[in-house]
Amino acid sequence: MAGITRRRDIIDRPVLTEQLSAVARSIQSPALDRAPFVAPLRAALTAGRDEIRRRFEATGSGAVVVRDHCFLIDQLIRVMFDLVTGEIYPLPNPTSGERLAIVAVGGYGRGELAPYSDIDLLFLLPYKRTPHTEQVVEYLLYLLWDLGLKIGQATRSVEECLRQAKADLTIRTGLLEARYLWGEQALFSELKRRFDSDIVRGTAAQFVEGKLAERDARHQRVGDSRYQLEPNIKEGKGGLRDLHTLFWIAKYIYRTDDVGKLVELGVLSAEESQRFDHAQSFLWTVRCHLHYLAGRAEERLTFDLQAQIAREMGYADDAKSRGVERFMKDYFLVAKDVGDLTRIFCAILEADQKRKRRLSWVRWGAGRRALGGFVLDGEWLTIPAEDFFTKDPVALLRLFHVAQEHGLDIHPRALRAASQSLRFVDRLREVPEANRLFLEILTSRKDPETALRRMNEAGVLGRFIPDFGRVVAQMQYDMYHHYTVDEHTLFAIGILHKIETGQLKEEHPLATELAATIVSRRALYLAVLLHDIAKGRGGDHSEIGERIALELGPRLGLSGEETETVAWLVRWHLLMSGTAFKLDISDTKTLGDFVERVQSPERLKLLLVLTVADIRAVGPNVWNGWKAALLRELYHRAIEVMSGGLTVEGRDLRVATAQAAARRLLPDFSEEEFTTFATRGYPFYWLSFDPETHARHARLMHEAEATGAPLTVEKRVDPRRSVTEITLYTADHAGLFSRIAGALAISGANIVDARIMTMSNGMALDTFWVQDLAGRPFDRPDKLARLAVIFENVLTGDLKPHREFARPPAFPSRTQVFTVMPRVLVDNKASASHTVIEVNGRDRPGLLYEVTRELTRLNLQISSAKISTYGEKVVDVFYVKNLFGHKVEQPAKLTEIRSTLEAVLAKGNEAAPPETRRERVAAE
Numbered sequence: 001m002a003g004i005t006r007r008r009d010i011i012d013r014p015v016l017t018e019q020l021s022a023v024a025r026s027i028q029s030p031a032l033d034r035a036p037f038v039a040p041l042r043a044a045l046t047a048g049r050d051e052i053r054r055r056f057e058a059t060g061s062g063a064v065v066v067r068d069h070c071f072l073i074d075q076l077i078r079v080m081f082d083l084v085t086g087e088i089y090p091l092p093n094p095t096s097g098e099r100l101a102i103v104a105v106g107g108y109g110r111g112e113l114a115p116y117s118d119i120d121l122l123f124l125l126p127y128k129r130t131p132h133t134e135q136v137v138e139y140l141l142y143l144l145w146d147l148g149l150k151i152g153q154a155t156r157s158v159e160e161c162l163r164q165a166k167a168d169l170t171i172r173t174g175l176l177e178a179r180y181l182w183g184e185q186a187l188f189s190e191l192k193r194r195f196d197s198d199i200v201r202g203t204a205a206q207f208v209e210g211k212l213a214e215r216d217a218r219h220q221r222v223g224d225s226r227y228q229l230e231p232n233i234k235e236g237k238g239g240l241r242d243l244h245t246l247f248w249i250a251k252y253i254y255r256t257d258d259v260g261k262l263v264e265l266g267v268l269s270a271e272e273s274q275r276f277d278h279a280q281s282f283l284w285t286v287r288c289h290l291h292y293l294a295g296r297a298e299e300r301l302t303f304d305l306q307a308q309i310a311r312e313m314g315y316a317d318d319a320k321s322r323g324v325e326r327f328m329k330d331y332f333l334v335a336k337d338v339g340d341l342t343r344i345f346c347a348i349l350e351a352d353q354k355r356k357r358r359l360s361w362v363r364w365g366a367g368r369r370a371l372g373g374f375v376l377d378g379e380w381l382t383i384p385a386e387d388f389f390t391k392d393p394v395a396l397l398r399l400f401h402v403a404q405e406h407g408l409d410i411h412p413r414a415l416r417a418a419s420q421s422l423r424f425v426d427r428l429r430e431v432p433e434a435n436r437l438f439l440e441i442l443t444s445r446k447d448p449e450t451a452l453r454r455m456n457e458a459g460v461l462g463r464f465i466p467d468f469g470r471v472v473a474q475m476q477y478d479m480y481h482h483y484t485v486d487e488h489t490l491f492a493i494g495i496l497h498k499i500e501t502g503q504l505k506e507e508h509p510l511a512t513e514l515a516a517t518i519v520s521r522r523a524l525y526l527a528v529l530l531h532d533i534a535k536g537r538g539g540d541h542s543e544i545g546e547r548i549a550l551e552l553g554p555r556l557g558l559s560g561e562e563t564e565t566v567a568w569l570v571r572w573h574l575l576m577s578g579t580a581f582k583l584d585i586s587d588t589k590t591l592g593d594f595v596e597r598v599q600s601p602e603r604l605k606l607l608l609v610l611t612v613a614d615i616r617a618v619g620p621n622v623w624n625g626w627k628a629a630l631l632r633e634l635y636h637r638a639i640e641v642m643s644g645g646l647t648v649e650g651r652d653l654r655v656a657t658a659q660a661a662a663r664r665l666l667p668d669f670s671e672e673e674f675t676t677f678a679t680r681g682y683p684f685y686w687l688s689f690d691p692e693t694h695a696r697h698a699r700l701m702h703e704a705e706a707t708g709a710p711l712t713v714e715k716r717v718d719p720r721r722s723v724t725e726i727t728l729y730t731a732d733h734a735g736l737f738s739r740i741a742g743a744l745a746i747s748g749a750n751i752v753d754a755r756i757m758t759m760s761n762g763m764a765l766d767t768f769w770v771q772d773l774a775g776r777p778f779d780r781p782d783k784l785a786r787l788a789v790i791f792e793n794v795l796t797g798d799l800k801p802h803r804e805f806a807r808p809p810a811f812p813s814r815t816q817v818f819t820v821m822p823r824v825l826v827d828n829k830a831s832a833s834h835t836v837i838e839v840n841g842r843d844r845p846g847l848l849y850e851v852t853r854e855l856t857r858l859n860l861q862i863s864s865a866k867i868s869t870y871g872e873k874v875v876d877v878f879y880v881k882n883l884f885g886h887k888v889e890q891p892a893k894l895t896e897i898r899s900t901l902e903a904v905l906a907k908g909n910e911a912a913p914p915e916t917r918r919e920r921v922a923a924e
Contacts (some may be wrong), residue, residue, distance in 0.1 A: 238335025482619025625722030743802025
């Protein structure tokens with residue numbers, strides 16, 4: 001291995017050989033006792049690893065680590081082979097059938113070995129196994145296992161290798177990277193010669209097709225996006241394995257181990273080769289940090305390790321950004337380079353193999369036809385000449401427009417040429433034709449997501465819209481956002497398109513219905529493209545995005561009215577979700593403020609559809625039926641106010657209407673029974689539920705009073721809203737909400753909404769909407785039965801929630817790596833009758849119980865609560881009154897509320913114990 005300095009500082013093979021020979025001479029039966037050999041071998045391995053790690057800490061080069069580790073293991077295996085064949089099982093005159101070669105395969109064969117990677121070995125035989133070769137191989141393997149090394153091994157003859165390579169693509173790939181390690185070199189040479197002649201020759205097209213199919217299946221298995229929250233840097237999209245795929249294919253076709261040779265052959269340009277070298281070096285460095293920090297072969301870049309590796313690689317926090325976010329942006333840019341380039345080049349290689357021609361711009365034959373200035377080559381749209389974009393820069397946009405309009409794939413050569421012509425894009429920003437083409441691509445009814453994704457991969461999108469270029473690979477370091485900003489935005493546009501075309505009608509019936517009636521669809525599509533475009537700049541990204549929209553709209557040819565609509569949508573794209581998920585929309589002022597901000601039915605429709613697309617694009621399992629129900633309810637209430645069918649005034653009239661509707665659903669109630677029920681509820685109660693719920697409450701209360709039960713619990717699963725509704729009717733007392741929250745948390749239920757009612761007879765009628773930890777209804781019979789028992793035990797005092805939460809969890813939460821600054825907001829303007837308290841902090845078991853317990857101690861009555869979790873962050877909103885039923889307005893009391901709740905939230909940011917990481921790794 002060339003380039004390794006001070007080799008004997010890593011391992012001194014002659015010295016180690018002499019040590020082992022001395023041990024062999026000192027024991028009577030070395031074949032029966034391996035233990036004396038293990039100590040010097042282990043010492044050499046440990047010393048070598050320590051030296052390599054010291055070099056890594058000094059240089060920060062992962063490429064040096066993987067090369068030096070290969071050297072260390074090579075030397076150890078050679079020493080052990082010589083020991084076994086020379087001292088343990090010597091054979092002075094071996095027959096031809098007793099020859100043996102040790103071959104490195106896989107990544108080890110490629111000369112790349114991360115600190116804790118598996119070591120893949122092939123014990124190569126000329127024919128079938130002999131007793132002697134079996135003894136040698138077995139002894140060697142036991143020695144390797146004694147050292148704690150992870151060995152992948154196979155013992156095969158040359159014929160077996162060739163036969164299995166024909167049938168198994170993985171074995172074929174392993175042999176492609178086979179490297180002679182020790183033993184009978186002529187045997188290895190025979191294998192390589194016959195592998196080339198019997199296996200490789202004439203099968204390049206089949207190999208390329210098979211490796212690309214294998215790559216696609218791998219992407220699907222680990223997550224088909226290079227922008228995963230916690231990416232797998234080896235197997236994930238844009239990871240090391242994608243680089244390997246390129247090298248395997250190139251090596252199979254061109255029989256070269258040197259990537260630089262691909263430049264000479266015209267497969268890669270010099271600049272592209274440098275990008276691959278940089279990507280490989282960066283990924284190897286990250287992978288080595290991962291292995292060292294985890295103490296094992298960890299390939300997943302988890303949240304806690306992201307922060308540590310960022311620090312190790314010199315990404316320090318500064319006034320503008322966090323070091324870990326800059327590190328992850330660099331990671332995603334590297335992954336983008338790897339993914340885009342390997343996809344383009346592998347597709348070129350695949351296409352050329354199918355056509356049996358070399359990689360060069362050759363004269364295209366007959367049968368090709370022109371299309372919009374381009375050439376249709378089979379099913380691919382391509383360019384007629386290498387210098388096409390130089391002569392016609394607008395074609396850089398027209399390429400994607402024509403492909404979109406005709407439903408065509410773009411030839412990898414054309415995408416490569418576009419990537420190499422980005423310097424021409426700068427002058428296109430003020431060209432009306434270029435802007436027209438872009439707007440048509442964005443708002444096309446023919447799959448705008450795919451067209452924009454191709455533009456992004458080629459680099460055209462970020463160059464044409466520079467503000468979009470700033471969010472390419474921009475990550476948000478939290479557990480809520482699953483993708484980078486650009487990936488999230490492209491997903492959102494795809495979801496919007498599917499809503500508009502009716503593909504998501506069953507999941508989003510209201511959004512689908514409204515999308516068909518929207519007048520400002522161009523404004524809607526541009527707003528989705530721009531809604532997060534100012535992320536990562538500091539300040540309010542909605543306000544900065546609004547300014548970007550005002551500048552970009554006219555450039556793209558939008559009218560003044562359309563531009564204003566886009567800017568408004570970007571500025572207020574979080575308004576609907578914030579109102580629906582955080583506030584009580586049965587409160588007349590909340591609804592009135594929302595309607596006043598939105599003003600028009602058209603804007604309300606646009607906002608609803610944008611909100612659905614935005615939330616759906618955050619990541620898997622973020623959207624659920626509960627969120628859908630809240631948004632639907634807000635939309636319908638707001639549109640009724642806008643259309644004059646419902647005013648936010650006239651409370652008495654609406655209470656009377658609600659009571660009349662409930663009465664019609666209770667025909668079996670006498671007038672006296674219904675009057676008793678009606679007088680139990682204050683106006684807030686009648687305005688908080690629909691008639692069906694009022695009727696159920698009436699029957700629940702009637703039954704409870706007839707039986708005299710101290711606690712009545714009703715559980716109702718609502719699959720449409722993905723929640724379980726739990727209603728409790730019991731004697732009211734201070735701290736009831738807190739105890740119920742504790743009981744639910746102990747049971748593993750998440751509260752997403754709550755209505756707390758004290759009836760005129762002093763009884764509490766509390767309703768909680770809960771989900772399981774995966775965001776589904778809490779509906780398993782065993783869990784519901786356990787919940788009923790826990791309720792009873794908590795309310796009788798037999799079970800103390802604070803004691804349960806004081807116990808350390810079995811495994812530390814992944815949220816411990818994050819710091820969420822505690823924030824408590826007290827608002828006396830959001831509601832006409834209540835003080836609204838919003839708490840923001842890091843999630844942890846029992847947090848809601850602790851917060852509500854403190855609210856009780858502060859002598860506050862909780863009327864309703866909205867509970868939301870965004871990854872590691874909770875945003876809980878409480879509508880409260882003081883003991884006299886009024887808003888809390890005294891400055892001293894408001895200060896006390898803030899300081900008390902901030903202290904509760906601050907506990908969530910306490911540092912995890914040092915052993916947390918290793919314990920979690922062991923658990924996984």
